[in-house]
Amino acid sequence: MSTIPADLKYTKDHEWVRIDGDVATVGITQFAAEALGDVVYVDLPEAGSTITSGETCGEVESTKSVSDLYAPLTGEVTEVNAAVVDDPSLVNAASFEGGWLFRLRVEDGLGDLLDAEAYRAVVESA
Amino acid sequence: MTRQTALSGIHESLGASFTDFAGWRMPLRYGSELAEHHAVRNAAGLFDLSHMGEIEVVGPQAAALLDHALVGDISAVAVTKAKYTMICQEDGGILDDLIVYRLEDDRYMVVANASNAETVLGALQERAAGFDAEVQDRRDDWALVAIQGPQASAILAELTDADLAGLKYYAILETSVADRPARLARTGYTGEDGFEIFSDPADAPAIWEALSAAGADRGLIPAGLACRDSLRLEAAMPLYGNELSTTTTPYAAGLGRVVKLDKPGGFVGRDALAAVSEQPIQRVRVGLRPEGRRAPRHGYAVVDPASGETVGEVTSGAPSPTLGHPIAMAYVDQALAQPGTRLEVDVRGTHVRAEVVALPFYSRHR
Numbered sequence: 001m002s003t004i005p006a007d008l009k010y011t012k013d014h015e016w017v018r019i020d021g022d023v024a025t026v027g028i029t030q031f032a033a034e035a036l037g038d039v040v041y042v043d044l045p046e047a048g049s050t051i052t053s054g055e056t057c058g059e060v061e062s063t064k065s066v067s068d069l070y071a072p073l074t075g076e077v078t079e080v081n082a083a084v085v086d087d088p089s090l091v092n093a094a095s096f097e098g099g100w101l102f103r104l105r106v107e108d109g110l111g112d113l114l115d116a117e118a119y120r121a122v123v124e125s126a
Numbered sequence: 127m128t129r130q131t132a133l134s135g136i137h138e139s140l141g142a143s144f145t146d147f148a149g150w151r152m153p154l155r156y157g158s159e160l161a162e163h164h165a166v167r168n169a170a171g172l173f174d175l176s177h178m179g180e181i182e183v184v185g186p187q188a189a190a191l192l193d194h195a196l197v198g199d200i201s202a203v204a205v206t207k208a209k210y211t212m213i214c215q216e217d218g219g220i221l222d223d224l225i226v227y228r229l230e231d232d233r234y235m236v237v238a239n240a241s242n243a244e245t246v247l248g249a250l251q252e253r254a255a256g257f258d259a260e261v262q263d264r265r266d267d268w269a270l271v272a273i274q275g276p277q278a279s280a281i282l283a284e285l286t287d288a289d290l291a292g293l294k295y296y297a298i299l300e301t302s303v304a305d306r307p308a309r310l311a312r313t314g315y316t317g318e319d320g321f322e323i324f325s326d327p328a329d330a331p332a333i334w335e336a337l338s339a340a341g342a343d344r345g346l347i348p349a350g351l352a353c354r355d356s357l358r359l360e361a362a363m364p365l366y367g368n369e370l371s372t373t374t375t376p377y378a379a380g381l382g383r384v385v386k387l388d389k390p391g392g393f394v395g396r397d398a399l400a401a402v403s404e405q406p407i408q409r410v411r412v413g414l415r416p417e418g419r420r421a422p423r424h425g426y427a428v429v430d431p432a433s434g435e436t437v438g439e440v441t442s443g444a445p446s447p448t449l450g451h452p453i454a455m456a457y458v459d460q461a462l463a464q465p466g467t468r469l470e471v472d473v474r475g476t477h478v479r480a481e482v483v484a485l486p487f488y489s490r491h492r
Contacts (some may be wrong), residue, residue, distance in 0.1 A: 034143075037352065038160045040445045041419045059474075061420060063159055063445055064352060066474070094160075 002031040002123065005096055009110070011118035012090065013070045016023040016096060017113055024073055025103050028060060030095040031123050036062040039091040042084055044102050045077045051104065053111055058101075060125070071099070131176035132269050132327035133334055137340055140348055148240035150177035152351055163447040166316050166357055169345025171313050171373035172337055173354060175322065176330065179243025180268040181236045181250060185259030188232050194393050195253035196226070197376065197388040203228045207314060208296040210383050212376055213246055218398035219372035220379075222246050222363065225313055227298045235298075235309070235324075236266070253394060268309075269330035273337055273346070274320030274357075276490075281341040282321055285333075286310070293321075302382030304336035314484025315354065318490055359453060360446050362486035364412060368424055368441040369411060369455055375402050378457065380411045380485075409438060409457040413487055414471065416480040421445050421452035422471040427455050427479060429470040440471060446487060453487045454480070 004010075009017040014032035018025040033039065041061040051057040051071035058069035078101045084090045090099040114122065128151045138146070142153035151176060155162060165171050183192055189201035198211035208227040212220050222242035227235045238246040243265060250261045273282060279290050289303040289309055298311040306329035316318035324334055338346065356363070364370050376385050376399070385402050416422055419442045428438035442453030450485055454471070462469060467482040 035156065038158055040421075043420075063356060063447075066423070 002029070002034060003029075003080065003096070004116050004123070005030070006116045008096065009072075009113035010122075011070065011072045011113065012122050013072075015070065015072045017047060019106075019110065022106050023078065023103055026072055026076070026099050027095060027100040028069070028091060029107065029119075031126075032067070033092045033095045033099070036065065036067060038062060038063050039081050039088040042088050044080050044085065047077050047080050047102075048064050049059050050074070050076050050107075053108065063071075072105065072113065073106050073111060075104040075106045077102055077104045079103040128175075131174055132177065132330045133174045133271070136331055137174065137348075140351060142210070142348070145351060147351060148177060150240060152177055153348070153352070155350040156348045156353045159356070160447050162347060162349040162353040163356050165347045166275045166318055166349055167346060167423065168276070169280055169347075170273055170277040170341055171316075171353065172273065172334065172341070172346060173272040173349050174330075174334070175272050176268075176327065177240040178270055179238040179240060179246065180264045180324065181238060181243070181247055182264050182386050183234045183236060183250065183259055184262060185257070187258040188234055189255055189260045190233060190349040191250075191257040192236075192260075193227065193389055194257070194391060195250055196224070197385045197393060197395065197399065198226075199272060199389055200226055206297055206299065206300055206427075207228060208311060210296075212370075212381070213249060214376070214395035214399065215372060216395055216398060218366065218375045218395045220366075220370045220374055220376065221249060221372065223370055227309075227311060228424055229298065229300065229309070232259075242366060258327055259384030265333040266322045267326070267341055269327040270322060270332055271330055271337070272314060272320060272322045273341070274314045274316040274318050274349075275346075276319060277341065277344040277346065278318070279319045281337060281344055281346055284340045285336050285393040289392075290366050306333055308333065312340075315363055316357040317363070317486065317488055318357075322439050336457065346366075356444050356447055359442050359444055359450055359455070360486065360488035364411075364455075365416040365442060374457075377402050378407050378410055400482055407460055408462050410460050410462050411441070412456055412458050412487075413483045413485040414440070414443075414453050414454040414456055414469070414480040415483045415487075416454065416471055416478045417471075418444070419452065420473050420475055420476075420478060420480055422456070422478070422480065428458055428480075429472060430462060431468065431470050431477075431479075437469070448488055455485070458482070
């Protein structure tokens with residue numbers, strides 16, 4: 001059973017979100033990383049751009065396939081993880097820590113993010 | 127209904143992630159497909175290929191039947207040798223690519239891709255009319271384990287008395303492996319040295335376990351279908367459904383060498399292929415090396431930057447673990463097919479520059 005840290009929030013598209021005041025850190029879950037296989041490339045939104053909740057904002061590419069990245073919240077992207085751009089394998093090796101993708105300043109509330117239990121239900125029915 | 131091989135329980139216990147391939151539940155990878163790919167290039171990998179379709183053709187006119195049914199000169203294959211060949215439609219379109227092994231004068235084993243085995247069996251049975259030979263469906267009688275990589279021979283040597291040094295590329299022996307009867311072939315789909323071991327399905331688990339144990343301190347690991355695809359792509363080996371299909375001929379694929387137009391008695395598809403061989407080919411298979419790190423994928427358009435016109439289509443593409451950059455094969459207009467030609471690939475809306483390169487991308491002999 002893949003790890004689902006209790007202190008994070010989640011989306012049904014398998015992103016995780018860590019909230020710190022009005023800054024959210026976003027990544028994809030270990031479940032998603034395992035399903036994708038070895039990640040070889042990440043295409044992330046630019047720092048300074050605004051992303052809109054529910055819309056695609058990038059791509060995560062593995063050896064075999066490409067998955068869209070969806071914005072879990074609305075806001076301005078403040079930072080992109082240069083380490084994961086350089087070494088996409090961090091998404092597999094450290095999905096919830098070193099494999100974080102980008103940060104944004106939340107502009108429109110926390111919306112419908114799932115808690116760990118609700119996300120576990122999503123994973124179990126996948 | 128999805129089928130499983132005799133090794134399915136072993137794959138489960140190894141923690142494999144499974145995929146459905148041609149109606150078979152097969153291991154896609156056991157851990158990291160990149161690690162499995164590197165293991166095959168640097169040590170050895172162990173593959174379950176039991177989904178492949180074995181068809182035996184037996185009888186006094188087995189050779190003649192195969193000469194008629196397939197595009198190659200099958201009667202010229204010596205006993206204990208094998209040949210890569212194709213079976214085509216009357217119009218020259220490819221039904222499957224095959225390896226044919228000659229076990230005895232009057233006994234051949236044809237190995238078809240899992241996805242086409244039923245079609246190949248039907249075509250051979252139809253084409254057998256009038257020949258004193260029988261086409262036998264032996265798919266359920268054979269399991270297939272492959273060991274591929276530079277350490278394959280050293281590992282296998284511990285489990286067989288067969289003369290491995292004497293078993294050349296594209297040759298086959300009936301022998302035993304781990305004390306179980308087996309047909310041992312020096313063939314593979316990875317671009318490395320290796321062996322394909324055909325056995326009774328009941329013996330496959332013992333053979334797999336024996337190889338795993340013998341290879342443990344030489345770096346042998348189980349390897350799934352994911353790395354099988356990246357390995358064959360680096361070696362520029364065609365995949366049916368990608369580079370080969372009923373709308374392609376061997377000539378367009380750059381494999382005209384498998385067609386022997388002047389076989390006495392002709393063969394199914396001969397006239398159509400002869401006509402194709404005399405015309406300039408519109409689109410030919412090439413290798414592409416894109417800039418950047420995104421891989422072109424099957425179906426992506428290849429564009430001529432000078433005109434903006436679509437001049438081809440990608441058939442297979444992926445990041446190359448061994449080379450460290452993306453690679454792709456595509457069919458491209460003949461005029462733009464020379465190595466060095468600068469093209470573009472439409473990767474999900476972005477035009478990525480790509481150069482035509484000579485195939486294969488990787489060769490163990492370089």
